Amino acid sequence: MSVIGIDFGNESCYVAAARSGEIETLANDYSLRATPSFVAFDGKKRIIGVAAKNQQVTNMKNTVGGFKRLLGRKFNDPHVQHELTSIPARVEARGDGSIGIKVNYLGEDQHFGPEQLTAMLFTKLKETSAAAMQTQVNDCVIACPVFFTNAERKALLDAAQIAGLNVLRLMNETTATALAYGFYKNDLFEDKPRNVIFVDFGHSSLQASACAFTKGKLKMLASTWDQIGGRDIDLALGDYFAKEFQERYKINAKTNARANLRLLTEIEKLKKQMSANSTKLPLNIECFLDDIDVSSSMQRSQMEELCAPVLQRVEQTFKRLLAESKLQLDDIHSVEIVGGSSRIPSVKQLIEQVFNKPASTTLNQDEAVSRGAALQCAIMSPAVRVREFGVTDIQNYAVKVLWDSEGSAAPGEIEIFPQYHASPFSRLLTINRKGPFNVSIVYGQQVPYPDQTIGVWKVKDVKPTERGEGQDVKLKVRINNNGIVLISSATLVEKKEAEEAAAAAEQAASEEKPGDQTNNTGEPADGQQEGADKKKKASKATELPLECTTHGFSPVDLSNYTQQESKMIGNDQKETERIDAKNALEEFVYDMRNKLQGGPFERYVVEAEREKIVSQLNDLENWLYEDGEDCERDIYTSRLQALHQKTDPIKLRASDYEQGPAAFDELKNSI
Ligand code: ATP
Ligand code: MG
Incomplete structure (x- = not known):
């Protein structure tokens, strides 16, 4: 069994694996390390990754990309509406308000949600990794981006489950990068933290994080981000060229999805060239629209002008990080950059301006996230032996707990985790109640998601004491390994021992050591375990049932989607076998005809028989292009079998005769 780390990018994915003590980025079925985050549907089969992106221009309506940013959201979410302007596929609201991406698959229009499309992509990554590693991958x-909220994280976990992946941890992308950096550094000290800034500027997002490294450990300090990326630069340049073409050629690229896509593809290439070259560079597209060839040019300084608003936001994100991490410029050891768009020279200049350090490229800019994730997986999995490295991540947004009133008991609220609190972590909260009550967990600050609510937990079976007084209910509020916030348990502590239990609970919470959060199972050594023996004293503590409404699919939906995915995997498999069978028959027809007509088999068959077989082969060839174009696998295999029966004796005669003289020579030598 192997362990892998997945960087699921908005534009492309990378997978790294731990193999014999080394971390290796895996190649896919096209021998490439980047797998485009695209899924396409073509009649009977799904096409995923490189092949999907390659056929996008000719199958626009049934090719879907850009779904990472739709995860866990509803159709009418303004963010979704904005994202949809750059997704050419047909997208509708489903009955429950969720996003339904409409594609033609298996002869009918079908809807898939972003979570299902992500699961399809994960299935592909799982298959290509298994092929590269030659072993099962689970x-x-x-x-995931550091700014992903609870709903998006849960949706990503659901997608992984649909694809049959066992997720040991959802890890913030910059934290994965930090691990990929720190793990191999052997000049870190116990008492003198090394503060490093990590900048990841990708296709649709910018993330900047500050991290403190000590020997064998890393601790994230703060993160800032903005939802801008390379695609915003492409769009800004797209607007410019579309306007120019309108004026010069009187054509409107924006009215034609295919032309628009071709323009953006050429712009992306031009943008990459501009990173390496400051001179004027050409942009040419043949037969762009109405058979008109277009040509233009651009140089780096012009691009920088057009993208000034994006670059301004980049600068602000860096400045915010400097302020929020509370680091002085002299405290910063270096600024490491990753992500495709960090190759843009003006972004590197901004780093130098804000942090007073040159941008450093110690890490592989494309592969660092996946490599860090693979390292974390290796550290956590018992299947691989690797040195320990402690990772203390952060909760990116403040979290509040609110509880409702009950009788004379007042409602209340508390900020249970301030922004940038260590994660994973658990905190205990004691509430006195006579009956069942509701507890809500909400974000305590503005988050990039329309609803601030994380979930509502109904605490059941709470009863007053015999004297009619309230009882202490101890809630364990947890940010888990995936950055998901939840109430993991509720315990009723009987009145006479309540004080002791509350004291034990309080002490347990204060004993939590964020720096020692993870052991090799990934579970934090937190309040519950440390408080366990103290709990014995409060032996009348009883676990209360919890009923929760939070993000993610219901178990029934999850099981349906999982079954649907397995069925689609089965279909793809069947379709691949069918096409293989057809190709095998076609190949045999050509090969045998060549051998029988002027080829090596011609002299081993009587003329009448030879003519009969060749004519049959000609008929088969015609059939393959007409009625036989789209048949079941068995029909191709049975036709191939029938051909073998006819032609195998000829082949045998030919090989017997070819070996004949050798056999004769052998006999001669032995006499
Ligand atoms: P995200 O992290 O936003 O989810 P991603 O991980 O798929 O997306 P990356 O692979 O890091 O994104 O980066 C892709 C982006 O980087 C694209 O917009 C691409 O055009 C851009 N890019 C790649 N190389 C260069 C370059 N040399 N110069 C400028 N931009 C580049
Ligand atoms: Mg990325």
């Missing part, structure tokens, strides 16, 4: 660590 355990993984998946990286």
Whole structure:
């Protein structure tokens, strides 16, 4: 069994694996390390990754990309509406308000949600990793943007489950990068933290994080981000060229999805060239629209002008990080950059301006996230032996707990985790109640998601004491390994021992050591375990049932989607076998005809028989292009079998005769 780390990017994915003590980025079925985050549907089969992106221009309506940013959201979410302007597929609201991406698959229009499309992509990554590693792949660590909210994280976990992946941890992308950096550094000290800034500027997002490294450990300090990336630069340049073409050629690229896509593809290439070259560079597209060839040019300084608003936001994100991490410029050891768009020279200049350090490229800019995730997976999985490295991540947003009133008991609220609190972590909260009550967990600050609510937990079976007084209910509020916030348990502590239990609970919470959060199972050594022996004293503590409404699919939906995915995997398999059978028959027809007509088999068959077989082969060839174009696998295999029966004796005669003289020579030598 192997362990992998997945960087699920908005534009492309990378998978790394731990193999014999080394971390290796795996190649896919096209021998490439980047797998485009695209899924396409073509009649009977799904096409995923490189092949999907390659056929996008000719199958626009049934090719879907850009779904990472739709995870866990509803159709009418303004963010979704904005994202949809750059997704050419047909997208509708489903009955429950969720996003339904409409594609033609298996001869009918079908809807798939972003979670299902992500699961399809994960299925592909799982298959290509298994092929590269030549072993089953189950355990993984998946990286996600640091700004992903609870709903998006849960949706990503659901997608992984649909694809049959066992996620040991959802890890923030910059934290994965930090691990990929720190793990191999052997000049870190116990008492003198090394503060490093990590900048990841990708296709749709910018993330900047500050991290403190000590010997064998890393601790994230703060993160800032913005939802801008390379695609915003492409769009800004797209607007410019579309306007120019309108004026010069009187054509409107924006009215034609295919032309728009071709323009953006050429712009992306031009943008990459501009990173390496400051001179004027050409942009040419043949037969762009109405058979008109277009040509233009651009140089780096012009691009920088057009993208000034994006670059301004980049600068602000860096400045915010400097302020929020509370680091002085002199405290910063270096600024490491990853992500495709960090190759843009003006972004590197901004780093130098803000942090007073040159941008450093110690890490592989494309592969660092997946490599860090693979390292984390190796550290957590018992299947691989690797040195320990402690990772203390952060909760990116403040979290509040609110409880409702009951009788004379007042409602209340508390900020249970301030922004940038260590994660994973658990805190205990004691509330006195006579009956069942509701507890809500909400974000305590503005988050990039329309609803601030994380979930509502109904605490059941709470009863007053015999004297009619309230009882202490101890809630364990937890940010888990995946950055998901939840109430993991509720315990009723009987009145006479309540004080002791509350004291034990309080002490347990204060004993939590964020720096020692993870052991090799990934579970934090937190309040519950440390408080366990103290709990014995409060032996009348009883676990209360919890009923919760939070993000993610219901178990029934999850099981349906999982079954649907397995069925689609089965279909793809069947379709691949069918096409293979057809190709095998076609190949045999050509090969045998060549051998029988002027080829090596011609002299081993009587003329009448030879003519009969060749004519049959000609008929088969025609059939393959007409009625036989789209048949079941068995029909191709049975036709191939029938051909073998006819032609195998000829082949045998030919090989017997070819070996004949050798056999004769052998006999001669032995006499
Ligand atoms: P995200 O992290 O936003 O989810 P991603 O991980 O798929 O997306 P990356 O692979 O890090 O994104 O980066 C892709 C982006 O980087 C694209 O917009 C691409 O055009 C851009 N890019 C790649 N190389 C260069 C380059 N040399 N110069 C400028 N931009 C580049
Ligand atoms: Mg990325």
